Amino acid sequence: MTFTLHGQAVSRGVAIGRAVLAAASRVDVAHYFIAPQQVADELGRLRRARDTVVEEIERLRQGLAHDGVEAHAELAALLEVHLMLLQDEHLQDGVKQWVLERHYNAEWALTAQLEVVARQFDEMEDPYLRERRADLEQVVERLLRALRGESSPLAAAAPAAGAGGEPLVLVAHDLSPADMLHFKHGVFAGFVTDVGGRTSHTAIVARSLEIPAVVGVRNASQLIQQDDLVIVDGDAGVVIVDPSPMMLAEYGYKQRQGEVEREKLTRIKNTPAVTLDGQRIELLANIELPEDTLPALAVGAVGVGLFRTEFLFMGRGGKLPDEEEQYDAYRRAVEGMHGLPVTIRTVDVGADKPLEAHRRDDHLNPALGLRAIRWSLAEPAMFLTQLRAILRAAAHGKVNVLIPMVAHLSEVRQVHALLAKAREQLDRRGAVYGPVRVGAMIEVPAAALAVRLFLRHFDFISIGTNDLIQYALAIDRVDESVAHLYDPLHPAVLRLVADTIAAAQEAGKPVSVCGEMAGDVTLTRLLLGLGLRSFSMHPTQILPVKQQVLRSDTRKLRAWAQQVVASDEPALLLAD
Ligand code: PEP
Numbered sequence: 176m177t178f179t180l181h182g183q184a185v186s187r188g189v190a191i192g193r194a195v196l197a198a199a200s201r202v203d204v205a206h207y208f209i210a211p212q213q214v215a216d217e218l219g220r221l222r223r224a225r226d227t228v229v230e231e232i233e234r235l236r237q238g239l240a241h242d243g244v245e246a247h248a249e250l251a252a253l254l255e256v257h258l259m260l261l262q263d264e265h266l267q268d269g270v271k272q273w274v275l276e277r278h279y280n281a282e283w284a285l286t287a288q289l290e291v292v293a294r295q296f297d298e299m300e301d302p303y304l305r306e307r308r309a310d311l312e313q314v315v316e317r318l319l320r321a322l323r324g325e326s327s328p329l330a331a332a333a334p335a336a337g338a339g340g341e342p343l344v345l346v347a348h349d350l351s352p353a354d355m356l357h358f359k360h361g362v363f364a365g366f367v368t369d370v371g372g373r374t375s376h377t378a379i380v381a382r383s384l385e386i387p388a389v390v391g392v393r394n395a396s397q398l399i400q401q402d403d404l405v406i407v408d409g410d411a412g413v414v415i416v417d418p419s420p421m422m423l424a425e426y427g428y429k430q431r432q433g434e435v436e437r438e439k440l441t442r443i444k445n446t447p448a449v450t451l452d453g454q455r456i457e458l459l460a461n462i463e464l465p466e467d468t469l470p471a472l473a474v475g476a477v478g479v480g481l482f483r484t485e486f487l488f489m490g491r492g493g494k495l496p497d498e499e500e501q502y503d504a505y506r507r508a509v510e511g512m513h514g515l516p517v518t519i520r521t522v523d524v525g526a527d528k529p530l531e532a533h534r535r536d537d538h539l540n541p542a543l544g545l546r547a548i549r550w551s552l553a554e555p556a557m558f559l560t561q562l563r564a565i566l567r568a569a570a571h572g573k574v575n576v577l578i579p580m581v582a583h584l585s586e587v588r589q590v591h592a593l594l595a596k597a598r599e600q601l602d603r604r605g606a607v608y609g610p611v612r613v614g615a616m617i618e619v620p621a622a623a624l625a626v627r628l629f630l631r632h633f634d635f636i637s638i639g640t641n642d643l644i645q646y647a648l649a650i651d652r653v654d655e656s657v658a659h660l661y662d663p664l665h666p667a668v669l670r671l672v673a674d675t676i677a678a679a680q681e682a683g684k685p686v687s688v689c690g691e692m693a694g695d696v697t698l699t700r701l702l703l704g705l706g707l708r709s710f711s712m713h714p715t716q717i718l719p720v721k722q723q724v725l726r727s728d729t730r731k732l733r734a735w736a737q738q739v740v741a742s743d744e745p746a747l748l749l750a751d
C-alpha cells in the first residue's frame with residue numbers, strides 16, 4: 176500500500192530504490208556487494224562464523240557446569256536461548272536469502288535480517304518473548320565479531336545498485352556524520368533518517384555526497400520495511416513508500432530532468448564568477464577530507480573556504496590523529512588545490528560531531544558545552560599538535576587558519592599565544608613551516624554583536640550561519656521537532672549577518688559566509704546586495720550559485736537588500 180512520509184529536505188535530487196534498514200549502532204558494518212560467483216564463499220564465511228560462536232557458547236556452558244550449576248542457572252538458560260537463536264531457521268534462511276538474491280556481503284545480510292526479526296519480536300504480545308530481542312542482538316553481535324576475525328577479501332568499491340540492478344536507499348533512525356562519511360564511496364543512492372535537521376552535520380555530509388536525502392522523518396525506520404520500494408524526493412522532503420506505477424514514472428522523469436539541469440550547469444564551470452556590473456565574486460568550497468579537493472576543482476572552486484578537519488578525528492574510537500597524520504592530510508589538501516588558498520578550520524568536535532570518547536549525551540546541552548575552540552583550549556597538547564601540522568602544511572601553499580566558535584577575547588589571546596608556541600616548537604626542531612593568515616568564525620551571536628573587537632585581532636572573518644542561526648534563535652540544529660523554527664530569514668539573523676559584513680568592510684578585512692546560507696541559491700542575491708563577495712559552500716552548490724551571480728547586478732540589489740533586512744517579514748520581500 177502506498178503511503179507518504181514527510182521530513183526535512185536536505186540533499187537535492189530524487190532517488191528511487193529498495194529500502195535497506197540499518198540499526199543506528201550497526202551502520203558501521205561493511206556494506207558491499209559480492210559477485211555472483213562469490214556467493215558460496217560468503218555463505219561459507221557465515222557458516223564458519225556460526226560454528227565459532229556455537230563453540231564459544233558451548234565452552235562457556237561447560238565452564239559453568241564445572242563451577243556448579245546452581246549459581247549459574249540463569250546464565251546457563253540464557254546461553255541456551257542464544258544457542259537456539261543461532262539455530263533459528265528464520266534468521267538463518269533470511270540471511271541466506273540476502274546473500275543469494277541481493278548479493279549482500281555476510282555482515283550486511285546479517286544486520287538486514289536482524290532488523291526483520293527484531294521487529295517481529297517487538298510486536299509480540301508476550302513480554303518474555305519481546306525481551307528476547309536483546310538476546311538476538313547479542314547473538315548477532317557475536318556473529319559479527321566472529322566475521323571480523325575472518326575478514327573478507329571482497330570489500331571492494333561497489334556500484335550504488337543491488338544485485339537486481341536496483342538502487343538502494345538507507346533508512347535509519349539516526350546517522351552520525353562519521354557514519355555518513357563511511358558511505359562516501361558506498362552503495363546507497365539515497366538516505367532517510369528519523370531524526371535530524373537541515374543543517375545537522377549528517378545533512379551537510381549528505382549534500383556533499385550529492386545523495387538525495389530526507390531527514391527528520393520521525394518514524395520512517397519503523398514504518399518502512401526492509402526491501403520496500405521507496406522514492407526519496409530530496410527537493411520536497413518527501414518519502415513515498417511502495418509507489419504506484421504512475422508515481423514511479425513521474426519521479427523517474429523528475430530524476431532525469433535533474434540530471435539534464437546539472438549537465439547544463441557544467442557549461443559555466445570555467446566562466447569567471449563576475450556579476451553583470453563587473454564585481455568579481457569568490458566561490459570557495461567546503462570540504463571534509465583532503466580528497467574532496469577533486470570535486471571542488473571539478474566545479475571551478477577558486478579555493479577551499481572551509482576544511483572541516485574534525486572529520487579526520489571522527490570514527491576512530493576516540494584515538495586522535497598525530498601530527499604526521501594531520502600534516503599529511505593538510506598537505507594533500509593544499510597540494511590538491513594547486514596553489515589556490517585553503518582555509519583549514521581547527522577541530523570543531525562536540526555537539527552533533529562527538530568523538531567516541533566525548534559523546535553527545537554526556538552533557539545536557541552539548542551545543543552549549545565544550546565544543547570547537549573551547550575543547551581545543553581545554554586540550555592544549557592536542558591543539559598544539561594540530562597547529563604545528565597546519566603550519567607545516569603552509570610550507571606547501573597558501574593556508575589560512577580558521578578558529579571556530581570564538582566568543583571571548585581571552586580565547587583570542589590564547590589562540591595567538593598557542594600559535595606562537597607552535598612556531599617556537601617547530602623552530603626548535605628545525606622543521607619547515609609557512610606563513611598563515613588567521614581568521615575567526617563568527618557563529619556565536621556575541622561574536623557577531625562584538626565583531627569589531629574580533630576584527631582587530633584577526634586577518635579575516637567567516638560567518639558560520641548554521642550555528643549563528645542555531646544560537647540566535649535558540650534552535651538545536653539537529654532537533655527535528657523545532658526544525659520549522661530554524662529560519663535564516665529571521666530579521667534578527669539577517670541583521671547579524673548584514674552588520675557583520677558591513678563591519679568587516681569598514682575594517683577593510685575579508686569576510687565570507689561558509690554556512691549553508693552561502694550555498695542556498697534563493698539567498699545569493701540578498702547576500703550580494705549586503706556586500707558579500709566571498710561565498711564558501713559544498714562543491715555541488717558552486718555552479719547553481721554561480722548561475723545566480725552571473726545574472727545579478729549588485730548596484731540594483733543594494734537598496735533592496737537593506738529593505739529586506741529592515742522588513743518585518745523578509746521572506747515575503749525575497750519571494751517578489
Ligand atoms: C556554521 O556553523 O555555519 C559552519 C560553517 O560550521 P559547522 O556547520 O561545521 O558548524
Ligand code: MG
Pocket residue numbers: 579618639641642
Ligand atoms: Mg559552526
